[in-house]
Amino acid sequence: MPETLSVAGAVELARVERGGFVESRHAGAALVLDPDGQVIERLGDVDAPILPRSSLKPVQALACMAAGAPLAGQSLALATASHSGTDRHVAVVRDILDSAGVDERSLQCPPAWPADTTTRDTLVRAAGEPERLRMNCSGKHAAMLAACVAQGWERETYLDPEHPLQVQIRELVERLTGERVQAIVVDGCGAPVFAVSLSGLAKAAHRIGGSSERSPFALHRNAAALVAAVREHPWAIDGPGRPDTIAVETTGVFAKGGAEGVMIMVAPDGTTVALKMLDGSGRAAGVVALRLLERAGALSAADVTRAREALPLRVRGGGRDVGAISPAF
Known part of the structure; x- marks a missing residue:
């Protein structure tokens, strides 16, 4: 059975300190690529x-x-997002569905x-219920449905790994990572992952983050x-006061976290980090990635400090x- 890195293959990436006592440690693996894509750490x-989890959303x-989904601006950011379900997020997801002529029930x-x-809290007070549109992956699913409409593909089975869209996604994953997919399983939202x-994921993130709008190739x-x-729309990728949004707003990086402690981050100059926390906790993933980019010279200490102050990294006791x-280095 395929499995992720072992305990022996992990190194300490972050520490949780309470009153001068190191209470917990987060171990994992990380890779840093320079602007040319060469390994520097x-x-x-x-x-x-x-399993990249939602860090795979940019590729999806x-x-x-590529299949013809009409995504641009806010709708493109939402298609890439793990959003927090605000009314503003939901409105853009509805726009994606409406542009494709698809009902949210799909x-x-x-x-x-x-x-x-x-x-x-507002929904609870209004006696609301959980909704598909509020699910953090609804933008990705709306984009998948829009692609199916554009290609005339069957919509009812769009999550089947053998559906033409999922085959196309898998082929693009292999193209951008430079390696064959080692397993296909079901993500939390029901889509194949x-x-x-981690090395392959870093290569994919670097290729995406270093692409030019003047490229002769449509993919780039x-x-x-x-x-x-x-x-341009950092609120869309995550949500107000949430880690990915804070990182983008304060430092200008492209950041996309994934469940189980996965993170990809690309600095404006193309320096790229990909990491995985072995225990599956994502609470330190963003600050570790930022620190690695700072250590590589891609971000200023002032910008990283500003991001750290805004991120939810404080340990509380007695109010x-x-x-x-904090990072372990």
């Missing part, structure tokens, strides 16, 4: 397979664009409460448009700050 076993969105992601606390190495033009859309989550 390797931490742990980066060749073991991982590009496959949908979405096959599970119903969910919004992750945004204010929005959830493809196992690749679409990738550049995707990155620009996220940087006050008593420690923090």
Whole structure:
């Protein structure tokens, strides 16, 4: 059975400190590529397979664009997002569906409460219920449906790994990572997720993040448009006060976290980080990626400090700050 890196293949990436006592440690693996795509730092076993989870969404969105899904600006950012389910997010997802002439009942992601606390509280007070549109992957699913409409593909089975769209996504994953998919399993939203190495994921992120809108190749033009859309609409990729949005707003990176402690991050100069926390916790993934980019000279210490101050990294005790989550280096 395929499996991710072992405990022996992991290194310490972050620490949780409470009142001067190191309470917990997060171990994992990380890879840093320079603007030319060359390895400049390797931490742990980066060749073991991982499940990229939502960090794969940029590739999935590009496959949908290649299939003809009309995505641009906010809708492209939402197709790439793990959004927090605010009304603003939902409105853009509806726009994607409306442009394709598809009803929201066609979405096959599970119903969910919004992750945004204010929005959830409002829905609860109004006796609302979990909705597919509020699910954090609804933008991706809407884009998949739009691609199916553009190609005339069957919509009812769009999550089947053998559906033409999912085959196209798998082929693009292999093209951008430079390796064969090692396993196909079901993601939390019901879509297929493809196992690749952390090294392969870093290569894919670097190729996407370093693409030019002036490229003669449509894939690279679409990738550049995707990155620009996220940087222009950082609220869309995650949500107000949430880690990916904070990282994009404060440092200008392209950031896309995934479940189980996965993160890809590309600095404006193309320096790229991909990492996986072995314990599956994502709470330190963003700050570790930012620190690695700073250490590579791709981000200023001032920008990273500003991001760290905004990220939810404080450890609380007795109603006050008593420690923090921080990189282990």
